[in-house]
Each structure stands twice: as C-alpha cells, then as structure tokens.
Amino acid sequence: MGRMTYAEASILALREEMRRDPRVWALGEDIGRGGIGGQYKGLQDEFGAQRICDTPISESTIMGVGVGAALAGTRPVIELRITDFALCSTDEIVNQAAKVRYMLGGQARAPLVVRQPNGMCAGFAAQHSQSTEAWWIHTPGLVVVAPSTPRDNRALLKAAIRSDDPVIYLEHKEMWGVDGEVPDAEETIELGKARVAREGRDLTIVTWSKTASFAEEAARTLAGEGIEAEVVDLRTLYPWDRDCVIASVERTGRLLVAQESVEIGGFGAEIVADVTQHAFGALKAPPARIGAPRTPVPYSQPLEEIVRVDAPKIAAAARRVAAARRG
C-alpha cells in the first residue's frame, strides 16, 4: 500500500494494462508529454509513439479512429481532454461506438474506453466546467464509470479497459492531484458495483465522483448533530447499483442524491424516479436531489461558488430530508 495521486493511479493502471495486453493503446491530443492532468506521464517513453499516440486537434477523427481500431481488434483508450470537447465527437460516441455492435447484429464489438475528464474546474468557466454523465446514462450501449479516489481510478480504469463494452470513463477535472492509498497488488473493481463509503441509519446519500468526498464530509458534520447518513458512492453510473441503493433506502427510508452537475434532467432524476417507483413504500419522506442550478458555470470565483455543490450544501439538503415527513 502506497500513496499516490489520482493521476498517478491512472498511469499505473494504464501501464499495467499496456504491459499485460499489447492490444491496448491510447490516443489523443498532446498526451505524449503527459496529458492535461499528467495522466499519461512517462508512458510514451516506455511504449513509444504508436501506442501513446499524439493526434491532430481533430476530435471527430480521434473518436472515429478509436471506434475503427476497436472494431479491428485493438483496445483503444481514447483521450478527449475534457468532457466539454467530447461534445465535438458526440456523433462518433453515440452513433457509432455505442451502437455498432447492435446494428451490425453482433458481428463486431467496440471494446474501447473514452476518457473525458468531467465536472467543474476552478476558474475554467462555461466551456470547460461541464458534466455530461446524464447524456451517456441515457445512451443505449454505453457503460459509464466515474472514479472518486486514486484507488478506484486505478482499479476501475483497469476494469474499463478489460470490458468488452464501450466505456465512458469520467475522471474528475479537479482531482488529478488528490492523493490516497493505493494497494501495491494489482486490483480491479467489478463494474456495476457501488461502494458504501459510510454506513448510517437515518438517510441514504447517493453520489459519485468528486462529490463523494463532499458527501462524506457532510456526513461527518451531520453525525455531530445526531444524523447518521449512509453514503453510497456509485462508482459505475450505468449500470448503477440499484440493489445496493434500494437496500440502503429500505433501511433508512430517506434518499438524497448529491451531484455536482445540473440538477434538472441530471442523473439524480433517474435515481430518484427509479427508487420512487421501486421502493415507494419504504420512503418516509420525499426523495430529494441536490445539484447545480440550470446555469452555465460562471468565471468569477464568488459566482462559481454559488453553483458549486459542496459539503455544506449537501449537509443542508440532508437536514431537510432527515426532518421531512411523508406528506
């Protein structure tokens, strides 16, 4: 067990997978010298420019090439820099990667990983601070993963690379430098399984990615007030671990989904709607969501803080949920 950053953990994962499987390679803009978060540092030295491939600024083709290369039997890791630029290759993700297996009747598959760092990045403003998980959740054919710790980033990236399904892999833009314990031994995490980050009897907070740490922080604050929140970090957003969430809500009777992204039409809506439909009887209070207002992300710091979902905002929402009664 050693400490390393979220970025280093992903380097480790990719290095391990590239050593294990010669079909694994990565492509994207400017990754040869390390990439936007340093998450490819040193890899080109070991694996060369063919397997850590610097590309032109051609997002459509980056993604199209990734799909073609997957169809031809390799396992590309496609780096899109940030999810905001993935909007330049939405067509190739949705119309090709996600569907090709289905529409070709299963004669081919696209085992690829699309890395597109997600979420807010302090001071990066409207075009560099988006979250897009809600879109990929809605898209048949895609698996969606969002690691919340260095350890998970190593183990989930490895699982994503080994998956035969196309995986949208959402690292968080602000987490590259966050460090944590990572086991020395190789490790993967089964896709589709959540992690109960903290147990509690009073309400269930479902969350993912960077917001998981805010939710844990909120839970610690709440514990001091006598409210015991259970925190479920989904890890995989599709398929999300409904069994785990519903079991928790059946115990606590209360649900809060905490997400960084825009609340309206966000992934939290799916969780609330699904849990409401399938565990209505267990609910002691209306299930709630806390997410960003439907606002582009502003540049100025105090404005940015307003739209950022942080631990105090989660704690406040959790207090309301804990206090609410069945209407």
Add this chain to the structure above:
Amino acid sequence: MGRMTYAEASILALREEMRRDPRVWALGEDIGRGGIGGQYKGLQDEFGAQRICDTPISESTIMGVGVGAALAGTRPVIELRITDFALCSTDEIVNQAAKVRYMLGGQARAPLVVRQPNGMCAGFAAQHSQSTEAWWIHTPGLVVVAPSTPRDNRALLKAAIRSDDPVIYLEHKEMWGVDGEVPDAEETIELGKARVAREGRDLTIVTWSKTASFAEEAARTLAGEGIEAEVVDLRTLYPWDRDCVIASVERTGRLLVAQESVEIGGFGAEIVADVTQHAFGALKAPPARIGAPRTPVPYSQPLEEIVRVDAPKIAAAARRVAAARRG
C-alpha cells in the same frame, strides 16, 4: 379554420414570420427543394436562396453559422434534418448557442431556432430514430419545444422564432403527413404552457410530441373501462409547465409519464423526480414512467414494434398506476 398537415403548418408559420420580419431566414442541407419532410416547400421561390439557404453537408458549420448570424442581429432557423445529425453539432449547440449570452455577460444574445426532427421513423434503424430531448432539457440556456399537432406546430414555431432565447425545436419525424385543423388567423402559443388534451380524475398522463396522440388513444380505451385519465401535452419541454402538472396530480393523485424515448435517464425521470419532491403528499401511488427500453432502435419491423411506446402499452401502464396503492 382549414385542414393542413404538420409540414404545411410549419411552412405557413415560417412564411408568416419571414414576411413579418426580414431578419428571419433558414439554413440547412437540401432545404431549397423542400427539405426532408417537405417542411420548406415553396419558400425558396418566395424568399430566394439567401433566406432559404441550401448549405454544404457541414453540420458543425451550419450550427456555428447560425449562432454567428444570430449574434449579428438576424433570427436564423437552423435545419439539422434529424436530431441524429444534431449529434454532429452538439458542441456548437451546447458550448456556443446555449451559453454565449451568459458567458459574454449579456452583451449579446443568440435568438435562433434549431429544428431537429426527433423520434423514431419506421424502418430507419439505430442512427435515424433517436430522441434527444433529455439532453437539451439538461443544458442551461436552452428552451425546448415539441409540437404534437399541426396547429401547435404552426403556433409554436412562430413563438419559437419570436423568442429571444435559443430554442431547440423538436418536430416529430413521423408526423409530417399528419393533418389537422389549423385556424386561418395568425396564432402563437406562449412557450412554457402545457395543454390539457383531455380531462380526467383518476390519473395524470404527462406526455409530449407524437406520444400525445397515443396517450389520448389510450385514455379513450381506459374510459371504456371506467378509468378517466387526464392527458397533459407539455408542448414546451423546458421550461415545462410544472404548475399545470402538479395541479393535475393534486387532483388525480397518480402520475404516469409517457414518452417515446429511452426511459432511463429520459425527461420523464425529471418529471417524476420533480413531482415526487413537490407533491409527495398528493400521491396515492408510486409515480410511473413508460418509455423505450435502453436499446438502440432495431431495423426489423417486429423488433421495432417491441421498443415503440404505443397506445396499448400506455394503457397497460396506466392500468397498473390506477390500480396501485400507496406502498
């Protein structure tokens, strides 16, 4: 009052607006000879090739040009043929059209309409049968409209063109030939207001676009069984008419959202989650959704029928909602 098709109603709307306001124009592939649904027929003859502008097959630029032209003081109607191809200009829609007003601090606006016919089209398979409304709902800055009748298509398109906000305008791919009554007199419909298509006391069916007609058909069937369903056709999907929906649910105590699009992560999740949060006490049964499975749209007819949400499926879901008890 005369009868005309959904396509003709939209031609009428665009003609009226182009006559009224010289700043209104349309651009897109192959529209000079009428467009994919005949929805531009005859307009180039009247307004010329500058105002009904045939473009190269360059989706990114079509959308980018639309944004720039709106910023320069015109009111472009941007035709993207089908929503599936809008995936080729998602960046320009989301990163530019939706945000430009905000991130430039209000010094400019983008009053444009993006027409992108939505939904399934019989036999068109996975890349031509998608629904994308869930994405636009989630995107700050966008108004989203989905007309369900010829009359609404005329009145809502006019309202969309007059709106100073960017509007995603989702006609339905299978409706061009559907006809209905359209008043002779000019008419607009206020954006953000729903239409109660049918009144009923037993449950509320919230729906939009082509599915509204299936919901009405289902309601007629149910009426024969003694179940009176209220059908709310949202018309505008963002901002959706929450007051109307909640008032209805407060009367009926039961909610079913019926949508053609993939259920998981769809717009219906937002409605269910929102209504649950804000009218929990009024609910006599778990709110429910009926939508497509998370499946690319298959080509073969019997398979396509399986994933299509039609009147019998809505009726079946409504029966379950009507029979369910608060858990």
Add this chain to the structure above:
Amino acid sequence: MTPAANLPEEVEHGLARYRTMLTIRYFEETVCAAAVAGRIRGPVHPYIGEEAIATGVCAALRRDDYVASTHRGHGHAIGKGADPAAMMLELYGRVGGLCGGKGGSMHVADFSIGMLGANGVIGDGVTMSLGAIQGSRLLGRDVVAAAFIGDGGMNRGPVLEALNWAKTFRLPVLFVCEDNRYSASTHSRSVTAGPGFTARAAGFGLPAEMVDGNDVIEVERAARTMVEQLRAGAGPMFLHALTYRIGGHLAQDAAPYRPKEELARRSPLDPLTRIETWLAHHGIETHTLEAERAAVRESIATAERAAQAADFPPAASVFADIQDIGAPQWGA
C-alpha cells in the same frame, strides 16, 4: 456461366467485373421495386449507375483488406464479396440477414470480408476506416482500406480531418470519392468550393487522381496502382471517380429536380453499357452477355423469394448484443 477456358486473362477479368456489376444493378433494381411497393421499409439508396467504382476498387483489394462505406452501401458490400442473399434477408429484416435484421440497408456489413459497414452518418465510415488501419498496424497486419465518400460528403469536417490524419500517420488508406454530382436534391457543385477534389486532397499532401468512374477497367487500373503503392508504404491516396446517380437519391425519389437534357446526356455513359461494349470489343458474343444477365437476374430473384419466405428475428434478439452489463429493460 463459366466463360470458355481459352479466354485471355484480361477478358476473363472483364467478365468477372461485369458479373459483379450486374449483381449490383439487379440487386438495386429489385430492392428499389420492393421499397416502392412497401415490402422493404426505411431508406434505400440505390447505387445504380455507380457500379463500376465499387467493382473496380474492390477488385484491387485483398479479402482481408477493409472497405468503409456510406449510406449508399449495397454496391460496396457486393463488390467486396458479401452474399447478396444475406443482404436481401437483411433488407427484408429477416433471420439470416447480414446483421440479423437489426441494421437494414444503411448498415449492411460483413466483417468476415473486411466490409466495415454502410453507415447512416456521412463521413463516419471514413474516420472509422483510419482506425481499422491504425489498429491493424498495431497488430502487425499489412492490410489496406478503401474509404468511400460521396461528393457531398467531401464537405464534412470529419472527412477533411481524415485527409490530414491519414497523411500524418502515413496510413495505407485509399480515399475514393464517388462524385455522382448530387447530394440528395442539391447539385453538389453549388455548395462545393475550390478547383476540385484532387486539389483539395493535394492540399493535405495526398497524391490524387481523377478517373472516369463509369469505366470499370480504368477504375480498377487506377485503384490497383494506388493500392500497390499504399501497401508498399507510400501513405494514403485519393481517387476522384466521376460518375452519375442514374436513379433518385432514394428508391422512392423520382428526382424531378434533374434537367431532362442532363439525363439524356448521361444515359449512354451507363457503366454497364460501357463494360458490355468493352467485352464485345474483346470478342465476347451477345448471347454470352445475355446468359450472364439471365443468370444473375435469376439468382437475385431467388434471393428475394427466399427473403420474403424467411422468418423475422425472434423477439428476444431485440435485447441481444447491446452491452454485456446493464440490462436494457431496467426501469420498465
């Protein structure tokens, strides 16, 4: 119809190309009629008039080389060697179709012969073909790809990006622009700038040649030369094949927007007429050509009858081959 054993190789090849072109032509005529009659659903984009391009280019490829196609993909599939009967089943949405009936006309594909699929999105086949090659290179395979694209598609960003990309990585990809003069009902020239596609390709460093795309012999000659060079490591090349879309954009499109004189001028240039003339010139007799036509026509008719008689796919297949984890009916 095996030709007499003593034909010169050149003529034997010509006859083989003729057979391929006939197969495409009759396949298209048959499926267009079926589409107009409503037996085949969805959009069908006939390749009628353009047969020489797919036939000539694919003849220059190995079985394991790749082809990436467009929305107008039947010709490319047949050219690469796909079974017309399995294609017919696909267009009829039946069991045994190339894609199990789940793809239809815009997705005919056969990975066993490197046919990566028709594609409903203009240009995406092109970028995917680059990836197939880049991936294959990593696996140590010496395959090449032919990426077909329409004249209208030459204005899509991804296609233009692909020219730069292919040259940057020196990928053995032959871009083939099928210039049938139209993008749906738009005359492509009216929305296309510059001195021509060969100059456009040259602007990205690709050697480029223009050929008469209705002359299968010429197309094959040009394609062969280029494919040899690309397999030898010369980097990507560009073939601009001039042709004409004899039919409408879709089976149902009567194309009233086309000037009559244009059609009249075009008819004698039909690629089938051209190869028939060539074969006649090389000593093939009329009755041999007639016999070829009858044989192909009959095999396509048989394929259609079989498709009409075939079963639809089982209901369960709607949920197969989506993804390994994440059941599609969740939340239903």
Add this chain to the structure above:
Amino acid sequence: MTPAANLPEEVEHGLARYRTMLTIRYFEETVCAAAVAGRIRGPVHPYIGEEAIATGVCAALRRDDYVASTHRGHGHAIGKGADPAAMMLELYGRVGGLCGGKGGSMHVADFSIGMLGANGVIGDGVTMSLGAIQGSRLLGRDVVAAAFIGDGGMNRGPVLEALNWAKTFRLPVLFVCEDNRYSASTHSRSVTAGPGFTARAAGFGLPAEMVDGNDVIEVERAARTMVEQLRAGAGPMFLHALTYRIGGHLAQDAAPYRPKEELARRSPLDPLTRIETWLAHHGIETHTLEAERAAVRESIATAERAAQAADFPPAASVFADIQDIGAPQWGA
C-alpha cells in the same frame, strides 16, 4: 505620448502599432504574473511574441468589422480596440469586466467594436464569424470579418468546413492562421500534413499568402490588400502568418519541451524588437520609445490596481442573462 505632429503618416502609424503591441505585451506579462501568483484564476493563454499579427490585421479593419478569436484572445481584443482596463477587470472576475466577470480570459468579447469573443473551443470562432457575416449581408451591412485560428486548429473539421463554406457563399472573411509552431506541448508540424496551409486553403479556392507574422508592417500591408479585395466582393482569403509563441502555452507553462537552440534562434525575431528597429530606422529616437513603454506600462499597472480594488459581481448576477423563460433554480 503624442508623437511630434510633423512625423510622416507612415511613421505615425508605425508608432501607433507599436503602442498597441506594447499594450498587448504588458497586458500579457501582467496577467501572466497575476496568474502565476494565483490572483487571476483559470487558464490564461499569453499572446506574447504574436503581437504583430493581431495588431497588423486589426489595423486593416473598420470599427464595425468583426473579429473572431481563439482561446489565445487578449491580443485580438486589444488589437480591435477593447479597453485593457475592462479586460483586466474581466480576468479578475470583477464588476465592470467586459463580460461582467462571467467569462474570464477565454471569453473576452466586446460587441460594441465587433469583437465576437475569445473562445474556449478551438475553431468555433471561425464558423461563428462566417455566420456574423452571412447575417450582416442579409441586413445589408458591408462589414468583413477576420477569423483567427492557430496552426493546431487548422486540423479541426469545422475550420476546414469553414474554408469551403466561406468560398461557396463568397463571404468577405479573412482567415488568419497564427502559426506559432505549437499546439500546447505538441510541435504542430508532427500532426499536420501537406505542403502548407496556403496550399490547403487554395485547395478550397481561397487566395492565400504567407507572411512574416512578426513584422507588423508586413502583416498590415498584406491584410489591407486582402481586406480591400474582400470588401470589394472578391470572396474569402487566407493569410498564413508565421510567428513563434515566446512564452508557454499557459501562463504557468515553462515549456520545458522546447529545444534551447530553438528559443535562442527565435529571440531576435521578437516582433517588438522588430518594430523598434523599424521605428529607429525611421528616425524615432530611443527616448521616445522609452517614453512610450513607460506610459503603456503605467496604464496597465493602473488597470491592474483598479481591478484588484474592484468589487466582485453581485450574487444575483449568477442567475442573470441565462434565458428569458425558465428559471435556473427550479428543482433546487
């Protein structure tokens, strides 16, 4: 610093350009220091070393002409006439910023002078500039646009589409490629194919010229000639301006990936040195140049002090200017 009234017009213009370039240089040096120190947040892409391009091109434009910029947009804004003090407020995220503090460095814009904005997405400014022109034409305005794009950005599909589009509609747009040799840490040449950007533009029918982008006099001359032609209806043109990014990609980037010899070779070519030499050659004395520098430096320092002292925007502004209907906090 008004120059002596009796200077020849040419020299007076040279001095004015020098002042603009100094403004850009000192603005960038100041905001880079502030970014490194953490006073300014988010990405700052300095235009240091490229000042001659924005200055020369914008000098050839009218006030109501458009400029579409890139992520590296400060120079274009200043060149077009934006107030550096209001830009400074914007980068500090304060009230009075060009965008009310809501945009920051990557969105500096001033519509009152046709500056359509820096842009966080490479290439989108280019397509938007075409629309601004197409819209203006509809409104009967005879404006032109300059669309700036980096050497790396020349490989993005939308930019390539735009070349075709602009020529198709004969739009008076001057494409200006600022070739600073780098795309972030990548040497652009390593991912860029073809004989060069002028050939690439010519492939789409655009008259194209290459200039020394560090020579403001030459840039302005070339831009003026082209802008005159485009305003007269000649259709779009392409200017390939060679330059060098003296600093890093971002304020914080020390650019260790650049060979030392390259930097050494480049330093004497600094566009400010070049215009100083030119001015000296035209009789401007050293103390005049020094006075210019001091004055500009002082005005930028004043702007920074003012920005640091200014208020942050009121909380309510976070929900302003999103859309007219649909309250942002719904569901909260």
